[in-house]
Amino acid sequence: MPANPNTTYDAIVVGTGISGGWAAKELCENGLKTLVLERGRMVKHVTDYPTMNDDPWDYEFRGELTREEKKAFSLLPMGGVNRQREAMHFFVNALDHPYEETKRFDWIRGYQVGGRSLTWGRQSYRWCDIDFAANKKDGHGVDWPVRYGDIAPWYDTVEEYIGVSGENLGLKQLPDGKFHPPMQLNCVEKELQANMSQNFDDGRLLTIGRVAHITKNTTDFANRGPCQYRNRCKRGCPFGGYFSSNSSTLPAAERTGNMTLRPNSIVHEIIYDETVNKAIGVRVIDTETREKLEFRAKVIFLCASAMSSVGILLKSKSDRFPNGMGNDSGKLGTNIMDHHFKVGASATVNGHMDKYYKGRRPNGFYIPRFTNLGGNTERKNYLRGFGYQGGASRNNWSNLIAETVYGGGLKEAILKPGQWQIGMTAFGEFLPYDDNKVTLSSVKKDQWGLPLLDFDVELKTNELEMRKDMMNEAIAIFEKAGFVDVKGYDTTSGPGSAIHEMGGARMGHDPKTSVVNKNNQIHAVKNVYVTDGAFMTSSSCVNPSLTYMAFTARAANHAAQQLKKKTIF
Template sequence: MNQEETYDAIVVGTGISGGWAAKELTENGLRTLVLERGRMVEHLKDYPTMNDDPWDYAYKGELSKDEQKKYHVQSRVNWAPKDDNKHFFVNDLEHPYVETKRFDWIRGYQVGGRSLTWGRQSYRWSDIDFGANKKENIGVDWPVRYTDISPWYDKVEEYIGVSGENLGLKQLPDGKYQPAMKLNCVEEVFKKETAEKFDDGRLVTIGRTAHITDPNANFEGRGTCQNRDRCSRGCPFGGYFSSNSSTLPAAERTGNMTLRPNSIVYEIIYDDTTKMATGVKVIDAETHEELEFKANVIFLCASAMASVGILLQSKSERFPNGLGNDSDALGRGIMDHHYKLGASAKVDGFLDKYYKGRQPTGFYIPRFVNLDENTKREGYLRGFGYQGRASRGDWSESIAELSYGKELKQEIIKPGHWTIGVTGFGEFLPYDDNRVTLSPTEKDKWGLPQLAFDVEFKENEYNMREDIKKQIEVMFKAAGFKEISTYDQVTGPGLGIHEMGGARMGHSPKDSIVNKNNQVHLVPNVYVTDGAFMSSSSCVNPSLTYMAFTARAANHAAKEFKAGKFS
């Protein structure tokens, strides 16, 4: 590639945010170079396990002992990597980092990033979320509110396809939805019992998920969800949203995108004369060749922690502590969501009922605490929601019967009893001493400093975790479920795979890194639109918000570029 050419824009990363940046910039006419540190993955062509069956794998799809060593961090989530999707997760031996305190960093280095494996739950933030920091004098105030982002939520939802149900809740704004998926019979009973037994705003709804459900809708080559629940392998139907099936092909269709995989961006080049960025420094992941690419606009979408690392490495005489970091806020305020806690229970009856397919979403219980004086909780701020499903067991329940012969054969073709389970997702406050830095001693295989994580749960988080367990137990009891068991597994931050913060949005460069348009305050032609810009975490899955802010920022950048602000 010609390193002397100056592109209109460079996008770093191809995941949820990078795909949207590429799409919006190229559709606005900007010649855009998209850089991805991982390998090339093309939609359909590079989903090698998309149609495999469970019996195609040894060890029931679990990794061998030798393979487990390669994914010792990634495997902390339990559901991945497996033999059918390990190619979409990083080899931890090849991509180490420093855990000053435990931090579970789950990554996927390939074109599409984690958009190929994300959970696809898609919820809007409300003004309760955007206003919480100011109201409680925590962290920094968001310089935007819901009305600023609402039209961009509309745009994203209509483009990617989100199925769901509008509810009219102040804490969970309604959206532009495809037809909702269905609750099964036990989930419907749980919904009914919750509505009847509680008067504090608790309710059960179907999860809002980025899957196409309308067969008559036109999504440019994407089809409807087939209820296969093989999503983390890559969907050949394009039924769920990913960069590979949606935004990157849209960018490619414009003729304005140049995509270069295996390109590790490690520094943004700053010009002290123009007070602008002029490009990026890159190491070729395969050859280790050092390259530089020039552009008038830089979009940093490498994933939250990686983007923070690039900013920290972007040192110059003007910015000795990292690009735009006069405030020393860079790398601070790292957050995640609670995960690996909740409850399960046995459900009597309904043995004459079953469900069809493997629906990729279950039920959702929106936040119902700390919304007003009537729902205020002592011991912690903010709130949480629940995600779960009810299902029937399988033939393995028959083992306990010690049956054999004809009786065993009859039993193993029957589905087991119904059970129900939920996981709580709670908000994590933005603490300045929860931070990521560059290790002064540890390097990766390309000679770049490893990230060092010093992040932990604090009293507010631990108190919330206790109430997450308590409240779902109360709800299960009210619904008449049996053998209720709560759980709270030992984890570190990061395991929710919603890591965010480190280059927070705010009003001033004195205490934040980016402004209301996602521009670095002190270097306005650099935009940060992945999870790094988050100033608080809400309790809902964040990817929809990343996409909405990215689309908004890319259109702002295009206008500024065309007005000559960055040349």
């Protein structure tokens, strides 16, 4: 059924990624007639994954991009700009969709139905009370108005629905969850796991990553099967082994008969009615016809992705909100965060030459945070902490680079895997700062006539000091394991490159210092909920998507209850 501008829907959801899919599912399953708006094109599960079965040799020059394509897709993650042809259709062309940078910010986007749920890394970790209490404890940012106990039931709900594989560890800094059987560590990773427990007395340990992949044969998941270990996830998984909006939450919403999905619809403003002190709808530009439309609803969920949602609020100006909707505090667009990473170590591992591995495991190991947790874990030069993600494999390519391997033994050499290599990168917590902000450009506009976002975000002393430890501790872990040729690295990149951008419409107790309340409602506009990364008040050091989903499910059920009680609209 096409979207009808003359209909007042129960709810509008802006965006179809990790958060938008969950909002649509929960609202529709609660009986709300819901219009879901996506600025990008339609992508249907399976039928719109054109490269899902391709191999690198199926492409000319093994898929390496042309010079022009490298400029347009210069921020592509997962291997840089080379050999990305099999996935580039799920990432934004930066030349067609520019933004401004007062300071460098790597904004990696996916404009299509499903958003970046089609390409995310699927690492799924719960926050803990240490994370939710950190701001209050050390005085950075504002206090979260919730604690782990408020969100734990919703973590349960989300994990059981999406299917998260992993193992429970009993750690205070990484709460246990509802897990499918864990993927397996290989022999080198198991060696490192055992060695760490022997050589460190600060509680650090290694486990397999917790990922949103089904790892058991089950009929509990409609139209989804277990992971096939192909590691072609970023192209779209035809088996539905990993969670995406396209394979899971959007179909669930559609099955209710309550969802109307409209792609190619850029939401650029939320309409505020001062006579009722509520939002009454959204203004949209159709990207195919350039027609300007308005859609009405009783409640609005903003899930466009953190920076896009902040941009929509900044553009939603009225007499009541001259500086953007909900910006009574002046904090809208401030306290932008990401995780800082691309720092760690690599090494060569002797031995295990009689062992290999089967399949292409779409996951690696994880070393949870082990600093600033009390006792001998405390650090004096920085606050909070970091975790490591990494993996070990047998190097079967470097022998083809050195000139010395060319000759009679080449044919034999390329048929045998090389030595074991291991590496890991740290993901560190990024503190909230008022002067790390995004604003609307006063000069430049996009092809739709809308002002560009201008990023002014940087790492500060705490992050730079933490990075020293992030590299040095990685080196120490490998050296104590007896690995050789250990090399640390710290690669320069801009905030945003971890693709965990957060903040800009932070949650808080006080309307004078925050934008949304504990239920994700804008303080001054209770029928607008912000449930993507924009509401984050601090960043923790773990991947944030599981937390977005838990808060979104919680907020959507809150909205449904309020509508049924007629306390919102």
